[in-house]
Amino acid sequence: MTTFKYNLLQHTWIKKLATNRWPLLILRSIALGGFVFVILVGILGTPIGNHNFAIVAVWIAWWAALMLLLVPFLGRGWCAVCPIPMPGEWLQNGVVLGPGKNSQGKKRRRFPKPLRSIWLQNAAFSLLALFSVVILTRPLVTAWVLLGMILLAVALSLVFERRSFCRYVCPVGGFIGLYSQLAPVELRVIDSQVCKSHAEKSCYQGSENGSGCPWNVFPGSLTVNTNCGLCMECLRTCDYDNIALNLRTFSADLQPQNQSKLDEAYKAFIMLGSALVYSAVMLGPWGTLKQATSQIGSLPWFGYAMALLALTWGLLPGLFYLTNRVGLFIAPTPHPPHQTFTAYAVALLPLGLTAWVAFSFSFVFANISYLWPALSDPFGWGWNLLGTAALVWTPYLTSLTPLLQMLVLIGGLIWSSYTAQKIAGECKAPHQAWPVMMFSLFVTILLLWLLIA
Amino acid sequence: MNPCSRIFWLFLALAVLMVAFAPLPQVQTTPSEHTFRIKAHSFEFSPAEITVNKGDQITIELTSLDVVHGLYLDDYGLQVKADPGQTEILTFTANRSGTFRFRCSVTCGDLHPFMIGKLHVGANLLFWRGSGLAVLAIITLWALFSNNSNGARITMKVK
Numbered sequence: 382m383t384t385f386k387y388n389l390l391q392h393t394w395i396k397k398l399a400t401n402r403w404p405l406l407i408l409r410s411i412a413l414g415g416f417v418f419v420i421l422v423g424i425l426g427t428p429i430g431n432h433n434f435a436i437v438a439v440w441i442a443w444w445a446a447l448m449l450l451l452v453p454f455l456g457r458g459w460c461a462v463c464p465i466p467m468p469g470e471w472l473q474n475g476v477v478l479g480p481g482k483n484s485q486g487k488k489r490r491r492f493p494k495p496l497r498s499i500w501l502q503n504a505a506f507s508l509l510a511l512f513s514v515v516i517l518t519r520p521l522v523t524a525w526v527l528l529g530m531i532l533l534a535v536a537l538s539l540v541f542e543r544r545s546f547c548r549y550v551c552p553v554g555g556f557i558g559l560y561s562q563l564a565p566v567e568l569r570v571i572d573s574q575v576c577k578s579h580a581e582k583s584c585y586q587g588s589e590n591g592s593g594c595p596w597n598v599f600p601g602s603l604t605v606n607t608n609c610g611l612c613m614e615c616l617r618t619c620d621y622d623n624i625a626l627n628l629r630t631f632s633a634d635l636q637p638q639n640q641s642k643l644d645e646a647y648k649a650f651i652m653l654g655s656a657l658v659y660s661a662v663m664l665g666p667w668g669t670l671k672q673a674t675s676q677i678g679s680l681p682w683f684g685y686a687m688a689l690l691a692l693t694w695g696l697l698p699g700l701f702y703l704t705n706r707v708g709l710f711i712a713p714t715p716h717p718p719h720q721t722f723t724a725y726a727v728a729l730l731p732l733g734l735t736a737w738v739a740f741s742f743s744f745v746f747a748n749i750s751y752l753w754p755a756l757s758d759p760f761g762w763g764w765n766l767l768g769t770a771a772l773v774w775t776p777y778l779t780s781l782t783p784l785l786q787m788l789v790l791i792g793g794l795i796w797s798s799y800t801a802q803k804i805a806g807e808c809k810a811p812h813q814a815w816p817v818m819m820f821s822l823f824v825t826i827l828l829l830w831l832l833i834a
Numbered sequence: 835m836n837p838c839s840r841i842f843w844l845f846l847a848l849a850v851l852m853v854a855f856a857p858l859p860q861v862q863t864t865p866s867e868h869t870f871r872i873k874a875h876s877f878e879f880s881p882a883e884i885t886v887n888k889g890d891q892i893t894i895e896l897t898s899l900d901v902v903h904g905l906y907l908d909d910y911g912l913q914v915k916a917d918p919g920q921t922e923i924l925t926f927t928a929n930r931s932g933t934f935r936f937r938c939s940v941t942c943g944d945l946h947p948f949m950i951g952k953l954h955v956g957a958n959l960l961f962w963r964g965s966g967l968a969v970l971a972i973i974t975l976w977a978l979f980s981n982n983s984n985g986a987r988i989t990m991k992v993k
Contacts, residue, residue: 431941518944664935666951668878675945747908747937748947774939779908783932787964795971802979811979818972825968834933834961 384633388571388625390616399613399626402478405461413464416527418759423524427761431751431774433520434759439527440517442752445745447557448737456561460554461611465531466547469538470595480592489542492549492597498644502555503651507693509552510655511686514662514674544595547610559648560734561606562634562727567627568600568609568616575623576601584615584624591617600624605634607645635727635800637807643719646726647698649733653824654693656736660831664743701726704816712810725817728801732821735793736828739786743832747776783833790832794825846974853966858959860931865889872951874916875899877943879936879951888931888956897921904939907953913939931956 390396398404415438423435430436451459471477473489509516509526516522534546547554570576576584576599584600587593591614594600598608600615616624641649661667662674673681705721716724750772757770764770778785798818805814868890873880874897886892896905898916905924906913909932914924938949 429941430944431947514945514948518947663948664950666879666882668876668880668882668949671877671945671948747935774941776906776908776937779935783960787960787967791964791967791971794968795975798972798975802975806979814979815976818975822968822972826965829961829964829968833964834958 385628385630386625387628389628390624390626395626396616400616402617405613406478408462409464409467412462413467416464416531420524420528422759423520423527425760426520428520429761430518430520431748432755432758432761434755435520435523436518437748437751437755439523441745441748445741445749448741449745452557452560452564453734453738454564454566455611456564456566456606457554457557457609457611458564458566460547460557461613463547463554465534465551466538466544466595468531469535469546470544472535473538473543474592480587480590489538490540492541492545496549498642499549499555499558499648500644501550502552503644503648505550505552506555506648506651506655507690510651510658510689510693512677513659514671515677518675543593543597544610545597548596548608555648556652558607559645559652560730561609562639563632563730563734564606565629565631565633566611567606567629567633568611568613569603569625569627570601571623571625573601575621579621581620583618583620588618588620591615593618605639607634632731632796632800635730635803637724637804639727640720641723641727643723646723647694649726649729650697650701651693653729653733653736654689654697656733656740657824657827657831658689658692660736660740660743660828664740665831698722701729701817701820704820707816708805708810708813711815712805712812714808714810714813716808721813724804725801725814728797728804728814728817729821731796731800732790732793732824735789735796736824739789739793739828739832742782742785742789746778746782748774749777750775786832787829790825790828794821797821842977846970846977850967850970850974853963853970858957858962860888860956863887863889865891865927867891867893869893869895871895871897871921872905873897873899874903874905874938874949877938877945877949879905879938879949882951883954884951885954886928886956888928890928890955892926892928894924895921896924901942902940903942903949905936905951906939907936908934910934915940928953928955931958932960933958 390399419435419438422433426433426435447459474480516526530551533550537546537550538544581588582599585593594615595612596608596610603609662670669681670685673679673685676682702718702722705725706718708725709718709721751774753769753772757767758764798814798821801814801817801821802811805811865887868886870881870884870892872894894905894914896903896914896916898918898920900918902915902917904913904915909930910926912924912926914922916922932955934953934955936951936953938946942949
């Protein structure tokens with residue numbers, strides 16, 4: 382079956398823009414400046430979260446841009462401009478702009494083989510999720526978390542080759558990579574035979590034109606977006622002009638032949654479960670639950686932590702495993718249950734992404750107006766730089782939000798169910814998708830109840 | 835397409851339209867007056883959920899037990915503010931049905947953005963319509979794929 386693909390690089394100006402190092406450097410430098418400023422504001426500014434630019438800029442404005450625009454439409458677009466790996470990369474390469482003297486990354490160790498997966502990212506996300514209410518509301522904690530991330534990225538880049546932090550550790554990169562499979566953009570080679578016959582593999586090894594893939598990926602074997610950071614380095618190093626930046630249909634990566642692994646399957650459950658928990662904690666009316674999430678170290682917090690971990694690491698995957706067993710019972714195929722588990726977990730990605738979009742609608746529209754005063758008075762010190770310091774909090778689109786959430790969630794359910802049917806169709810066992818669709822329906826109704834009921 | 839299929843699809847399309855748009859029968863009740871004493875403290879409203887019928891006259895007596903708290907009612911756009919130990923009153927007619935969040939409108943501490951309660955006015959049609967449409971979406975996909983399943987291929991890799 383031929384799928385829609387449109388190579389943006391056939392336009393000379395786009396190709397020049399993508400190949401030139403300056404545009405990305407400028408964007409990343411702005412992002413790095415913003416990142417450092419956010420850390421400073423978090424440390425020095427007012428401790429009142431919604432009057433502190435660090436909280437408002439990161440957890441409302443950036444989060445809105447990430448979940449409502451960047452991830453759904455550009456996949457790993459954020460990773461291309463993320464400032465966190467920049468200092469480490471400069472140290473690794475020995476230069477700010479260009480491939481540098483250590484461009485091939487041979488002086489660094491490879492990341493330990495047992496850890497070359499997204500299990501660390503899964504654990505890091507879950508760890509942050511346990512403290513998320515505190516991180517989201519206390520500027521100082523946000524600042525320390527961001528500082529910790531950048532220091533860890535630097536430390537790892539000094540020991541290990543390429544962007545090991547981004548690829549194997551970053552808690553945000555893990556879910557961006559997973560959901561980037563749904564985005565209508567991809568970087569791929571035009572002809573994989575060219576790559577196979579190219580002995581030098583300059584896209585992976587690096588050359589005088591650029592570094593070897595910072596994400597430790599051989600572009601010739603790319604079939605999904607998960608590990609491609611859209612840094613455009615391979616575009617600079619490819620000797621045969623064999624790289625395409627394609628527009629494509631949404632979720633083109635969700636093909637049965639692109640089976641996910643267990644770590645990626647688990648990421649789908651962690652994200653879906655976290656969307657459920659956050660909807661209950663942050664948007665629900667249960668005060669006791671909110672208190673429990675913020676009293677770190679207390680018995681209620683341990684209860685919350687156990688419940689979150691049990692739901693995301695045990696209950697949801699367990700329920701889904703049983704769902705798959707029912708599917709295999711209804712429509713037997715020779716595939717072992719663990720394989721159908723990971724294969725069908727892919728079907729949950731659209732629902733997971735739309736769950737986060739729906740959650741973000743409520744959270745962002747209700748709170749984005751805190752940004753206007755924070756822009757004028759980032760530290761909360763009584764400044765009025767833009768004349769917007771006195772603007773009062775006003776929730777936006779509150780009458781439209783529930784309808785949008787409903788439509789987005791039903792869209793996600795249809796998208797997930799269609800993906801499950803596609804996988805089942807490829808297995809010649811169309812009825813195998815039924816239980817997966819029922820699981821998706823159950824989660825959708827639960828989300829509808831949490832968000833709009 | 836055989837006649838049975840046509841009838842099925844017609845029925846399904848009608849069901850989708852009905853669930854999405856048909857006005858559901860509402861229980862007719864005589865509008866009454868309700869007073870709710872809501873205590874605001876420690877990032878929670880108590881009670882955090884209140885249920886009334888459409889057309890009811892609502893009086894909310896908001897009492898703050900610790901710091902200054904506010905109550906902003908989504909969609910209605912109404913708000914009231916209460917100083918510590920004080921009670922302030924908000925009166926309105928519940929003329930829109932559905933579920934509406936009310937939020938603290940005065941920064942009251944770390945968890946302020948999450949200080950939320952809910953007002954339920956009559957049946958939450960949006961939730962029931964959403965759930966109904968979700969079920970119908972599954973039925974539609976099942977029917978579509980059941981028709982097309984004969985042509986399926988098998989290429990799933992066994993690792």
